[in-house]
Amino acid sequence: MKQTTTILGLLLVLFMISANIAGAITVSASPNPAPASQNVVVSVNTTISTLLCPMRVDFGDGNITNYSCSGVMTSTCNRDFNHTYMTPGTYTIQANSTGPTFCANSPNPASGSVTITCPTLSIVTPVTLTAGNVGQNYNLQLQSAGGSLPHAWSYTMDSNWLPPGLSLSPTGLITGVPTSSGTWLVNITVTDSCSPTQNTFRLFSLTINPCSSLSLTTPPTLPDATVGQMYNKQLQATGGNPPLTWSLFHSFLPGGLSLSPGGLISGVPTAAGASTITIKATDKCIPAQSVERTFSLTTDPAPTCSALAIATGSTLPTGTAGQPYSQQIMSSGGESPMTFSVISGSLPAGLSLTPTGLISGVPTTEFSGNVRIQASDNCTNPVSQKVNKDFSITIDPACSPLNMVSGSTLPSGGVGQAYSSQLLASGGEAPLSFSVISGSLPAGLSLTTSGLLAGMPTMSGNATFSVRVTDNCTLAPQTSDRSFNLNISAFPVTCQPLNLSPAGSGSAVVGQSYSAQFVASGGETPVTVSLISGSLPAGLTLSTNGMLSGVPTSSGNYSIQVEAADSCSTGAQTKQLSFPIEVEEASTSCPSLAITTPSQLTATTVGLPFSGQVQIAGGQGAVTFSLAAGSLPPGISLSPSGLLSGSASSAGNYTFSVRATDSCPGGSQSTIKPIALVVSPASSNEISLAVTPASFRMQRRSSATQVLTYRASVPGIPALQSDRGVFVAGGGIIGEVVAPVTVTTSNSVGIATESLVVPVAVARLAEEGRHARISYQRDFSGGPTPLRTSVDIFLTTGATADFNITRLQLSFDNGRAETTVLRNYPGL
Known part of the structure; x- marks a missing residue:
């Protein structure tokens, strides 16, 4: 007990001592002052004499941290904190103990300060x-x-x-934009x-x-244009400040051509001749620089087209119902591509005519008739040509008619005597199937699906029944019915006399299917037919049931003898028959086959659609085309019908050979022709928009309707849009069409159409102003620069008089008077 008291007293003394010596808290910061956003070390030093002393530090910017110090008797607790102040200013840092009062005495809390400065600017x-x-x-x-x-x-x-x-x-x-150097x-x-x-x-x-000097680099002689053909020429310049603006300077382009603000001359020329034009380019320098140049441009006449004709013969190859059919209608002359269409009559059901002239499909039924086909070309000088031709076409039925050929009275039989009789049919499509459809067979007899009536009669009497034979025709199964009479005697009977007769003609044609049936009657079935003398024409065979069929391969006159042998129980009977066969030679005269397409095709440009039909003359039947040598431009393909189409992906000069092969019955003909095609590189600068026709006529004091086709070449531009069109006469707007036109492009090329209606009021306004020409204009946006199209509308007299006076010169003795007369001027 005394020992315990001593220990407690000692602990009390120690506690009192530690409470009396609890140390102070000190706070400091380094560096001080310090720039914002830089690390500052905050040091808190505390002398403690307890086992555990909780502490709290307030950094003065809203951030606080808590920690604990521990020790025995008197010890030092030093802590460093890394802290970053973001805003300049002076901050007070406080540290204090949050434990019992004896944990730390004076000062508690302790404080220090730190000054935060701005970073050097x-x-x-x-x-x-x-x-x-x-x-x-x-x-x-x-x-x-x-x-x-x-x-x-x-x-x-x-x-x-x-x-x-x-x-x-x-x-x-x-x-800004500098104005001085x-x-x-x-x-x-x-x-x-x-x-x-x-x-x-x-x-x-x-x-x-300063601005560099502006100069034009395009040569003064521009590439020639051709009437009716698309023209594109990008003018070039160096120096100056872009973008440049191009304009005509006191001159006019040939009809159908226009100059875009971006310097592109484009359009479809409408008249031949030589033109001199002055063009000005202006840059964006301050002050702006301008430079002019006079150019010469020659427009050549449109090439005349050769006469268009349909070269395929008027009798088309015969087809068969249910079998694929293909026949290419060929043309000669004209300007490709050609377009074919049916204008009267009709093709057999299941067949159709493509615009490239291919008749194809699967005919569904027998047909014999005429159809008129029209071919039109792409000639522009003077106009598109059209030619018609009547064709006859025959479609044979899918299967030859099916007929039951066995006689209606069958050979008699006897009770207890074996009976056999083969029912026969001709035509149709094998295999054939026989069945009883009415009545009853004699007791003891049955009919197989192959048509064999056989068995052992058990009862005498006269039986009447009907049999149907059904073929396997692919278009639709055919049937043939016949009623038969069969007498069964109570006693054994002798066999009926055997007879043999032909069913079918003895005339055949080389290369065409042929069939004839030898029919046996009477006797006792089964009956076997065989060749006993003479030779069959090559390609024909004779079956044991008497069917002579095949495709003869050589002509000539043949005579054969066939024999039928029955199965009579009292002794086989035979019957012979002589049969002449005449095989005629098929017509083999076919016109010589030739490729008439020019050796040099019209050039195309990378990325633009290309289409051209390889044209032939002569030959017969379906014609197929293939590449015989060389390589087509990448992106261009040749179809079996001879259509070259696609979009070239690589520029260059390409030469290749095309083979054409016809279907002449006497042996196919083949011809090969080398063809060249130039593919020009695409220019990212060339943006063009043209409208066709570039002009048309309408009668005075009336309205008119014309379909316009807009063709655009705009690399990298998805579409061009025009909100409205305007009618211009004498420099002023006399009407408008508030209807949008959008040319949507694919592979940088697009086509759109507009059905333009010219109101009578517009025509009257032009007449009142004494203007014989109206210009229909549209401005298209969507490209880097605006594009404008223009179509000339000429007012004509009621009779659409077509005279070409453009200048009338009058000569006098003392001088010359001169006046200008416009064609179809209303007052003329």
């Missing part, structure tokens, strides 16, 4: 600024570092200036938002270069 943009050019947009962002955001930029215009046309924004952005020194200051604020300045040098 500096300009990092080099003193020599990026040079600019007169008349071109300038844009440069000045850069700074340090300080406190936001930064404000300024300069004093009393001491220095930015180049004329440029300005400095408070955010440090130098922008030279080198400028400008002192620019940046000020931050620190408290107090910092500022610094830098003297910059900025050079503005």
Whole structure:
């Protein structure tokens, strides 16, 4: 007991001592002062004499941390904290014990301070600024570092200036369009938002270069154009400030051509002749530079087209119902591509005619009739040609008619005597199937599906029944029915006399299917038919049931003898028959086959659609085409019908050979012709839009309707749009069409159509102003520059008089008077 008391007393003394010596708390920060956003080490030193002392540190910016110190008797607890202050200012740091009062006494809490300053403000943009050019947009962002955001930029215009046309924004952005060349020194200051604020300045040098000299590089002689054919020529220039604007300078382009602001001459010329035009290019320099050049442009007449004709014979090959049919209608002359259509009559059901002239399909029924087919070409000089031709076409039935050929009175039989009789049929499609459809067979007899009536009669009497034979025709099964009479005697009977007769003609044609049936009657079945003398024509065979069939391969006159042998129980009977066969030679005279397509095809351009039909003359039957040698341009293919089509993907000069093979009955003919095709590279600069026809006529004091076709070549542009069209006469608008036209492109090429209605009011306004020509114009957007199309509408007299007087010169003894007369002028 005494020992316990002693220990407790000792602990009490120790507690009192530790409470009396509890130490102070000290707080410090390093570095001090420190820049914002830089790490500061906050040190808290505490002398403690307890086992556990909880502590709390407030950094003064809203951040607080808690920790614990522990020790025995008197010990030191030192802690360092890494802390970052983001905003400049002076912060008070407090540290205190949150435990019992004896954990730490004075001072508690302890405090210290730290001063946070702004980072040093500096300009990092080099003193020599990026040079600019007169008349071109300038844009440069000045850069700074340090300080406190936001930064404000300024300069004093009393001491220095930015180049004329440029300005400095408070955010440090130098922008504008310089109007003068030279080198400028400008002192620019940046000020931050620190408290107090910092500022610094830098003297910059900025050079503005003058515009380079503008000059035209396109030669003065432009490439020739051709009437009715698309024309594209991009004018070129060097120097100056882009973009350039091109315009006509006191001159006119040939009819059908137009000049875009981007310098593209395009369109479809409408008249031949030589033109001299002056074109001006203007840049965006300040002041703007302009340069003119006079160009010569020759428009050649459209090439005349050879006469168009349909070369395929008027009698088309015979087809068979249910079998695929193909026949190419061929043309000669004209301008490809050709378009074929049925204008009267009709093709057999299941067949159709493609625009390329291929009759194909699977005929569904027998047919014999005529059809009129029209071929039209793409000739533009003078106009598209059309030619008609009547054709006869025959479709044979799918299967030859099916007939039961056995006689209606069958050979008699006897009770207890074996009976056999083979029912026979001709035509149809094997296999044949026989069945009893009415009545009853004599007791003891049965009919097989192959037509054999056999068995052992058990009862005498006269039986009447009907049998149906059904074939396997693919189009539709055929049937043939016949009633038979069969007498069964109570006593054995002798066999009926055997007879043999032919069913079918003895006339055949080389290369065509042939069949004839030898029919046995009477006797006792089964009956076997065989050849006993003579030779069958090559390609024909005789079956044991008497069917003579096949496809003869050689002509001539043949005489054969066949024999039928029955199975009479009292002794086999035979019957002979002589049969003449005449095989005629098939017509083998076919016109010589030739490819008439020119050796040099019309050139195309990479990415543009290409289509051309290989034309032939002569030959007979279906004609197939194939590549015999060389390689087609990548992206272009040749179809079996002879159509070259696709979009070339690679430029170059390509030479290849095309083979054409016909279906002449006497042996197919084949011909080969080398063909060249030039594929020009696509130009990303060439953007064109043309409308056809470029002109048309309408009667005075009336309305008119015309279908217009817009063709665009716009690399990289998905579509061109026009909201409205206007009628212009004498330089003024006399009407409008408020209807949109959109040319949607694929592979940079697009086509759209418009059904234009010219109101009578528009025609009257033109007449009242004494104008014989109206221009229908549309402006298309969607490309880098606006595009305009123009169609000339000529007002004609009621009789559409077509005279070509454009200038009338009158000569006098003392001089010459001159006046101009417009064609179809209303007052003429």
